[in-house]
Structures are given as C-alpha cells and as structure tokens.
Amino acid sequence: MHSVTHGAFKLSSDKNRDRKTGNRNRRKPEVKLTPRSPVMVVSQPKVVTGDHGFVLEDVPHLIDYITDVPTYPNPLQDNPAYAVVKQYFVDMDDTIAQKIVVHANSPRGTHFRRAGPRQKVYFKSDDVHACIVTCGGLCPGLNTVIREIVGSLHDMYGVKRIEGIEGGYSGFYSRNTIPLTPKAVNGIHKRGGTIIGTSRGGYDNKKIVNSIEDRGINQVYIIGGDGTQKGASAIYEEVRRRGLKVAVVGIPKTIDNDIPVIDQSFGFDTAVEEAQRAINAAHVEAESNENCIGLVKLMGRNSGFIAMYATLASRDVDCCLIPESSFYLEGPGGLFEYIEKRIKENGHMVIVVAEGAGQDLVAESLRTNDDKDASGNKLLNDVGLWLSQKIKGHFKTQTEMEINLKYIDPTYMIRAVPSNASDNVYCTLLAQSAVHGAMAGYTGFTVGPVHGRECYLPFYRITEKQNKVVITDRMWARMLSSTNQPSFLNTKDIIESIMDEAPPTQLLDDQLVDNGLVTKETTVC
Numbered sequence: 278m279h280s281v282t283h284g285a286f287k288l289s290s291d292k293n294r295d296r297k298t299g300n301r302n303r304r305k306p307e308v309k310l311t312p313r314s315p316v317m318v319v320s321q322p323k324v325v326t327g328d329h330g331f332v333l334e335d336v337p338h339l340i341d342y343i344t345d346v347p348t349y350p351n352p353l354q355d356n357p358a359y360a361v362v363k364q365y366f367v368d369m370d371d372t373i374a375q376k377i378v379v380h381a382n383s384p385r386g387t388h389f390r391r392a393g394p395r396q397k398v399y400f401k402s403d404d405v406h407a408c409i410v411t412c413g414g415l416c417p418g419l420n421t422v423i424r425e426i427v428g429s430l431h432d433m434y435g436v437k438r439i440e441g442i443e444g445g446y447s448g449f450y451s452r453n454t455i456p457l458t459p460k461a462v463n464g465i466h467k468r469g470g471t472i473i474g475t476s477r478g479g480y481d482n483k484k485i486v487n488s489i490e491d492r493g494i495n496q497v498y499i500i501g502g503d504g505t506q507k508g509a510s511a512i513y514e515e516v517r518r519r520g521l522k523v524a525v526v527g528i529p530k531t532i533d534n535d536i537p538v539i540d541q542s543f544g545f546d547t548a549v550e551e552a553q554r555a556i557n558a559a560h561v562e563a564e565s566n567e568n569c570i571g572l573v574k575l576m577g578r579n580s581g582f583i584a585m586y587a588t589l590a591s592r593d594v595d596c597c598l599i600p601e602s603s604f605y606l607e608g609p610g611g612l613f614e615y616i617e618k619r620i621k622e623n624g625h626m627v628i629v630v631a632e633g634a635g636q637d638l639v640a641e642s643l644r645t646n647d648d649k650d651a652s653g654n655k656l657l658n659d660v661g662l663w664l665s666q667k668i669k670g671h672f673k674t675q676t677e678m679e680i681n682l683k684y685i686d687p688t689y690m691i692r693a694v695p696s697n698a699s700d701n702v703y704c705t706l707l708a709q710s711a712v713h714g715a716m717a718g719y720t721g722f723t724v725g726p727v728h729g730r731e732c733y734l735p736f737y738r739i740t741e742k743q744n745k746v747v748i749t750d751r752m753w754a755r756m757l758s759s760t761n762q763p764s765f766l767n768t769k770d771i772i773e774s775i776m777d778e779a780p781p782t783q784l785l786d787d788q789l790v791d792n793g794l795v796t797k798e799t800t801v802c
Contacts, residue, residue: 320514320721322735330384333372336714336722336733339399339524342517346718348397352434367393367713373730375538392710392724392731394433399718400495400524402435407715408494409457410442410449411471412501412508416532417547418696418704419500421466423473425708426498427457433709434716440494441472446508447479449488466701469693480508486515489523496524496715502531503740506723510736513721524715527723528707529739532692535580537744538734539725543704545583547697548576552587555687556629560593562683563625569681570616570626570668574661576688577631581746584631585756595619595626596762600633601746602753604765606667613671615763617678630664632657632688639663661686706731 323341325333339346351366353359372388379386409426411419423441430436441455442448455473465472489497489512499509506527513525529536534545552575559571575584581599588597596615598604605611619626639658665684672680696704703726710724710731722733746753748766757764 320517322737327385330386331388332386333388333390334735334738335390336735337513337517337720339522339718339720342520343522346399346522348399348718349401351394351396351398351716352402353394354396356433365394366396367391369395373727373732375727377728389727389732389734390719392714392733394713395717398434398716400716403437405430405434405436405496405716406438406440406492406494407436407496407498408440408442408454408489408492409473409498410445410500411473411475411530412445412499412505413475413477413530414502414532415470415475415692416530416544417469417551417692417694418543418700419471419475419530420462420468421696421701421704422500422528422530422543422708423457423471424462424466425705426712427462428459429709429712431459433712444474445476445479446481446485446505447476448474450481450484451479454492466704467695469695482508482511482515485512486519486521489516490519490521495522496526498526498528498711498715500528500530502529503536503743505530506736507740509723510721510740513736517721524718524720526711526715526720527736527739528711529723529725532583533577533580534582535578535743535745536725536739537742538738539727539732540729541703541726543700543707544696546699546703547694548583548691549586549590550697551691551694552583552687553591555685555691556587556591556593556627559683559685560591560627563627566625566681566683568620568624568679569683570620570628572628572630572661572665572668572682572684574630574632574659574684574686574688576691578633578657579743579745581631581634582744584629584634585746585753588629589752589756589759591627592759593627594629595623595760596628597756597760598628598630598634599746600631600636602634602748602765603637604635606638606671610763610765612765613668613675616668617672617676620678620680628664630661632660635660635664642667659686 320337323335323337325335327333354365359365371391373391374385375387375389407430409423411423427439430439439457441457443452443455462472497512499505499512501509506529509525509527516523516525529539529542530544531542532544532548534542536542552573555573555575559573563569563571575587577583577599579600581597581601584597584599588594596612606613608614616626636657639660642663643658661684665682669680669682672678706726707724714722714724714733719733721736723736723739724731724733725739726732
C-alpha cells in the first residue's frame, strides 16, 4: 500500500476497504476502450482515511509527481474586491460530505475536497499560459463558462496569456488558437453556442499533449461531457507521465444532467425552462383541436431528467416517457389504452417523450443497426416520429375515434439558446472554482457542486457511470401523481429497481412483503 502526506491527512492508494466502516472497496477505475475513450494507464487514486469511517477521495496535485515546485502568495489577498471577505482562503482540511442524510451511528463516509482559493499558489501569474477547449454538443452556458474562466484568470490572478482551442480536441493539432481577453469575451454570455467552436471525436492523446508541450501551455480547461472528461483524464495521465507542470482541469457539461455525484450540470436549468415553450405550444394545439394529441420530444439520451422536470414544472402533461422506465403500446395498461381513456375524458392530451425512451421498441419495429457517431454514442432512432406514426396507425385501424396529432421537436432550439440567470450564476461558480484549483496546483480533477458546495472531484468519479432517474424515487412518484399515467412497470421491474438503488434493510424487506411483491422466505439471505 502506497501512502503520502498532503495537508493534515494521510493519503493512501489502498482501494480494497469496506465503505460502511470507512474502509474502501472501490476497484481501480475501469477504462473501456471505445472510439471516445483513449488508451491510457490510470494512476492510483488518492484516498484519505480518518477516524469514524472518514474517507476523502482526493484529487491529484502537481507535487505528487514534481519535486521542489515553488509556491507564491495568492494575489487575491491584495484584490480590493475581496477586502470585505472574512476568510480569504479555503482551509486545506475543508471537505464536503457526499451523503448528508445519515443515521446516528453512520460512519462519516465519503468526502471531497472543497473548492476555492488557497493561501499559496503554484503558478506565477506572469508564467501562466492557459487554454480553454469545448467539446461535444452545444449546451446553454458554454460561453458563460468561457467568459468567467477568462475573467477569473485575468481579474483575480493577473493572467494575461489565455487562448481558446478552436473546434474541440482536434483543434489542438489542426487549428490555430484564438486569443481570449476580457474585452474579447465581454457579452458572450448573452449568446448561445460557443465562440471557440466545438466538435465530436478528433481525439489523439499524443498529438494533443505534444501541442500543449510545444506551445508552452501550463493550464488546460476542458469543457465537455463524460466522454470529453475521459479524454481529459487521459491527457492528465500523459502529462503526468512526461513530468510536465501542467494543470488539467475539467468542467463537466451535459444538457441531459447525466453526470453523477454533482448536484446538477450547467445548462440543465435553462433546458427545462426552454422546454416549457414547446410543451405550452403542444398544449395550446391539443386544447384547441378536437381529439388532439400534442407530442413533444425532448433531450435525454440515457437519462430522462429534462423530460421529468419539464413535465413537473408544466402540469399540462398527461404522459411522460423516459429511457429509465420501459413502456409498451398495446394491451391492458398499455400506452394506447391510456391515450384513448385520456382523450375520452378530456378531449385532448399532451405527451412528452425523451429521445432515448423506447429505443428497444423502435429498433425492433424498424430493424435498425447499432451505428455510432464520432463520439462513440449509439445513433438513436427518432422515437418521437416513430411514436406519432404508431399512435396514428392504431387509432386509424383499431378504433373508431379520429384523432389529430401535433409533433414538436425543439431539440436544437433548446441547445442553442443562451443560459438563463440561474445557469449564468452557476457557470460563474464553476469557472472560478476551476481557476482557483488550477492556480493552487491541483490537476487531474473536475469541478462541481455537491449539496450546494463546490468541490474538486477525481475524474473517475464522474466517468465511471451515468446519473439516471431512479424510478422508485419520490421525484418520479411526484411526476406520476402529476400526470396520472400508469407506471408501465411489472412486479419484476419494481423489485429489480429497488434492489439496485437501495441496500437491503429490514425496512425495505418489510415494505416488499407488505406490498405483496415478495414472500417472507425470499427476503432471507
């Protein structure tokens, strides 16, 4: 077992301890080799253990692999804007708990390092040469993050050399850079998209790190989703292997809100708000026409958060379909039966469907293949178009009811809008936290809020799985009570979902027995 000392804690890379006792059993991060996941050797995670089951999943630091790195006083102590702040700097021992709902005898559990400015920095302001790159699909807030990274580097730390990498990862070795100054980025937060461009694919780890080294870049800010963050992790590993003094920082971006651990991804709040326009339009159409169905397709490749939250916010939706909850069309309790019942009762209906919902049904119906895009994502069939055709066909051939159906797909309109006020503030916090971390010498990390507090997270924590709607959770129950739709779940689905998301407890076992889902004998191990 390898241990080093950092701050007031003892860091250990032993990953075979039990979580309940504060001892770890997490395996070394697993790396899948796909077009979007480069080949890399993963360095040992940094783990801090303490009394009463305390575990800190720490992030790498430059001093982990470079000796005698000089430190400098943080310029923020002379910044007039911070003169009124009681405590300029974050204490080195500050951490944020991953779980805040605990029992009296619970271990302290997993923690993450708190984000924020440190008293000492590991980069001289005049020596910093920073770059920013955006990868993957568009998302509200990209320009805001760019603007705030530039502003934080320049205004807080006096950094003058900041560049944008044009067109995603491939821009490192195939494009010119774009100089970024406070004047150049002023006002871009009011525009959608990204001023430095983006793309999918184009990842070449060796070429990217060669470019970083050749250009003399020593801070890299990478904005993108889970695939992009896997690439960022590989860049960090190669930088570390070469012994370069380069801080590699990720800012997680996904409009679907499918990044795990963090409270929410930027752009999600804007997406839910913008989705209301499409739902309102569908409701107006449905209400104004006889036997009319308004069908809205929203983003959500693997996670149905936008569809669920937009449905809850609207209160005009009668049915919400998401990837996490399978559904069926025909037969008792099926979608067609529910649609017919709803139209007979109200004369109209609004359906919201996430783009990744029902893909098994669509694939079976259309007999499609498993093609992928440049990022390695499976190309989805248009479930909205398929569902609208299926609904029309059913009512035309199986019933005597004539229906109207209005299909609305606002996907690219939502992705391209500027971020709203809430996301603008959030993007500011993300950008400032990222800059504070890089200047403090942290590297190989991503930034995000955990229970409302900005944290530094190791890359593997946000790339090991995706955040998904838990269909046995209260939020999904609230959505079902709002729409009054059937759950479309059978007993087996419910049991599997409960068992996957919750550890076995006497309370859980009793609930399953009381609800008639299992017998008393099946709960005994």
